[in-house]
Amino acid sequence: MSANKMTSAQIRDSFIHFFESKGHTFVRSAPVVPQDDPTLMFINAGMNQFKAIFLGDNPKGLKRACNSQKCIRVSGKHNDLDEVGRDTYHHTFFEMLGNWSFGDYYKEEAITWAWELLTEVWHLDKNRLFVSVFKDDDEAAAIWSRVSGLPDNRIMRFDEDSNFWEMGDTGPCGPCSEIHYDRGDIATQEATFADPVLGVNGTNDRYIEIWNNVFMQYERISTGELVPLKAKNVDTGMGFERVCAILQGVKSNYDTDVFSPIIQKIAEWSGVPYDQGPDGTPHRVIADHLRSISFAIADGALPSNEGRGYVLRRILRRASRFARLLGQTEPFISRLVPVLAQTVGDAFPEIKERQAFVAEVIHAEEDRFIRTLDAGLDRFDKIVAELGSAKIIPGDRVFALYDTYGFPPDLTRLLAEEKGLSTDEAGFEKSMQEQKSRARAAQKQSVNTMASEGWTTFSEVSTRFVGYDLPSCETKITRYREDKGVLSIVLETTPFYAEMGGQVGDKGTLVSKQIEIQIFDVIKVNDTIIHRGKISKGTLDESSMSAVFSASVNEELRLHLRRNHSATHLLHGALRQVLGDHVVQHGSRVAPEDLRFDFSHFSALTPEQLIQVENLVNEQVMQCLPVCTELMKLEDAKASGAIALFGEKYEEDVRMVSMSSFSKELCGGLHVSNSGQIGLFKITSESSVSAGVRRIEAVTGMGSLELLRQDSLVLSSLRDKLRCKNEMIVGRIDAAFESAKELEKNLQSAKLELSMAAAQEILTDATLIEGVSVFAKELQFEEEKFKNLLDGVQAKLDESSVAFLFNRVGDSGSIAVVASKGVQQKGLKAGDLVKQLAELAGGKGGGRPDRAQAGTRELDKMATAVSAVHDLVKEKLTK
Ligand code: SER
Secondary structure, three states, rough: OHHHOOOHHHHHHHHHHHHOOOEEEEOOOOOOOOOOOOOOOOOOOHHHHHHHHHHHOOOOOOOOOEEEEEEEEOOOOOHHHHHHOOEEEEEEEEEEEEEOOOOOHHHHHHHHHHHHHHHHHHOOOHHHEEEEEEEOHHHHHHHHHHOOOOOOOEEEEHHHHHEEEOOOOOEEEEEEEEEEEEEOOHHHHOOOOOOOOOOOOOOOOOEEEEEEEEEEEEEEEOOEEEEEEEEEHHHHHHHOEHHHHOOOOOOOOOOOOOOOOHHHHHHHHHHOOOOHHHHHHHHHHHHHHHHHHHHHHHOOOOOOOHHHHHHHHHHHHHHHHHHHHHOOOOOOOOHHHHHHHHOOOOOOOHHHHHHHHHHHHHEEEEEEHHHHHHHHHHHHHHHHHOOOOOOOOOOOHHHHHHHHHHHOOHHHHHHHHHHHOOHHHHHHHHHHHHHHHHHHHHHOOOOOOOOOOOEOOOOOOOOOOOOOOOEEEEEEEEEEEEEOOOOEEEOEEOOOOOOOOOEOOOEEEEEEEEEEEEEEEEEEEEEEEEEEEEEEEEOOOOOOOOOEEEEEHHHHHHHHHHHHHHHHHHHHHHHHHHHHHOOOEEEEEOOOOOEEEEOOOOOOOOOHHHHHHHHHHHHHHHHHOOOEEEEEHHHHHHOOOEEOOHHHOOOOEEEEEEEEOOOOEEEOOOOOHHHHHOOOEEEEEEEEEOOOEEEEEEOOOHHHHHHHHHHHHHHHHHHHHOOOOOHHHHHHHHHHHHHHHHHHHHHHHHHHHHHHHHHHHHHHHHHHEOEEEEEEEEOOHHHHHHHHHHHHHHHHOOOOEEEEEEEEOOOEEEEEEEHHHHHHHHOOOHHHHHHHHHHHOOEEEEEEEOOEEEOOHHHHHHHHHHHHHHHHHHHHOOH
């Protein structure tokens, strides 16, 4: 087959087959949502899933691997979200083809095979290839020279910036060697290829990096030091879309068959033809973002307001806003999901299997955004109006639009340009950085269980897990670490099950002659089971190396856990029967006390559906179905109808747990041996987690018994109190509420009557001043009564009256004024009057013109205020 005729699928396959022929094992792409690395938001390199192996944990003894890894990069030097779609070769989602050596081959083979694949299998023009090595890597330079025959001036040297690859602030790293391809005019090559702007690693995109070979030999630890790794490794990453563009002879990644079916549909459905220049930006943005959003959702992420979900929401909104530029005012991105499934569904079946759900989530999110978009445009108009004659929209405003309405800054820029304005980019960047450092500060708090520092190592053997069959065993410690009084321990053999697939870790004890350790949690970091515990007797130190420990799991807790786990599978099956096949697990937590199951579904379950689900599960329980676990090939398990979970990374050999044909799931967890052991299954709540995801919580076995016992205690005490049978309780409570309401109503009207009567008594002996009846009274009423009295006075007061009430209770006094409408018009406003009197009485207050009140603690001054009333009224009336 001639290389330039290959489809993208054939290119991917030929890479993988090439490395399989060199003894590499194909390892499926990990989901883009990281499984167990809190330092990563999305998988961003092929090596992520092998991080632990590089750091020395290689329990399966993997030597060589290859694959095409799904990656998402939304930040970084060249990958700012706002720039994607403007050029032809940066993406938020891309595939990274990779080959790895774990302490096996090194520079010689890596370079030889890279050259062989590029020039002998894919027949790339040698005159267009350039390589770079780390500045002092003479070894790699010499190999390149010998293998490729490239002249010295095309084996270029660069420093740390370009040729030393690190996964993050800490982690595996090493010098690297990149391969660049010249997409330009070869005739002008000599003049430009070493140019810092126009040449290799320059800012111009004529020379494009296609493949990075990292010679992974160090670990960067938290102090910043480089520590040599136990073995020398190779980690390579090739930009799949870029290589497709080169092999298919097109200038832009978007013109390859990876993107063209999607771009064509965007053009067809929007009626706006695709343009390879700037006018095609919306098409490119939508096509790119469709891929990252869809894969992220298919792998278990959901749009939300924080962390990963927030990034996802931003990407989706940017795509949606560009769809608007193509005239789309209805959800558009979601319609493209089946087109994507068609183009990559063979390589990544998850996108095909979950396309209905992915499309539904995107649709709901777009729908919501379209509604806020108009609000955002209003806000934009307001910001522009506030600018006055200024011509630059301040950075914090651009950020506010971004943050609150999801307005991508490049679009704000575009809207601004339409009005002859510009945006303050540096100011926006500052606001953005401030937010990022807030987010980073929050993230740093998570425990870095991946750290390989601080361990005391006794032996290198990998842990053998015996917990499926045994609750306890004899074992030795292979390594341990102490951090703030908490021990992390790795064992030679362990019965402890680590938290995984939603099932919480076992609890138990680790006991030797001298030492006792209480294990309170067990986690799995990559493939290593780490027991977390506290010492309750003795000390753990170098001398514990040969100590024999008895490791025992708390069997009672584990039995509860088994019940809940098997019940979760039955619940999953029942939900699919009652609601439909769109129900897919979205998360689960199986603990000894209860279970929680999150699943895709778009509306709340009705009470009838909940009963149906509960009944179905209990029917399976009562049928006492044997729970079978079988090890089999992934394909066979899927063919037999087993459900695979979102975002789960499965090996080729999987464990299938089934309960007759009702439930078949791929699962590594612990289960009862017969469904009858689950006991009663009882749902305790149904709620919403986010758009498209519902949650059911439930209990089983003794948990159900306890729940029912509690409920029945409450019922019996209600029966006692209400002196009735169960069926009458609700009626009695309703009646009691009714009668309480009636009593309250009566009480209010009685109070009103009383206060009216009291008011009547007080509104006597008026002094007539300029035609206004002025009442001034000194009282001693309780506070509540005084307030009621004021209500009464207000109701009784006739049109040309004003009442001044001076009340004392204990050591505090109040002055209240109530003024009728008529006297207010004459200038007697209750608020003003009270204010002036309060000043005389050493207090403070004010209020509305019809009624106002003030308080004072200086009771001896009250008399001054009382005697000032008449003069004050006169003064106001004659003004
Ligand atoms: N880890 C390196 C990269 O991401 C090579 O795979 O570029």
